[in-house]
Amino acid sequence: MSKIICRCEDLTEEEILDFIHQGFTTIDEIKRFSRAGMGHCQGRTCKRLIAQLISRETGKPLNEILYSKPRSPIKPVTLRTLANHK
Numbered sequence: 001m002s003k004i005i006c007r008c009e010d011l012t013e014e015e016i017l018d019f020i021h022q023g024f025t026t027i028d029e030i031k032r033f034s035r036a037g038m039g040h041c042q043g044r045t046c047k048r049l050i051a052q053l054i055s056r057e058t059g060k061p062l063n064e065i066l067y068s069k070p071r072s073p074i075k076p077v078t079l080r081t082l083a084n085h086k
């Protein structure tokens, strides 16, 4: 019996490992193809577990996997700030 990694999308460790072995080695790639991290908790529960699996299978450092791609905005921005931006 395989462990559940993403409870919201009902994905098991075995399913996530299949994606990694197919060559999907970033959290975003696995998210796009499996929906892991797109559930109610938005990955708060499963993101770190998926990163640990990627790290274990690829040998990449965990920090490199978790914080690989900053996306803007880096910090929360109010709509007022965006509306006043020229």
Ligand code: FES
Binding pocket: 005, 006, 007, 008, 009, 036, 037, 038, 039, 040, 041, 042, 043, 044, 045, 046, 047
């Ligand atoms: S456990 Fe994966 S999105 Fe919630």
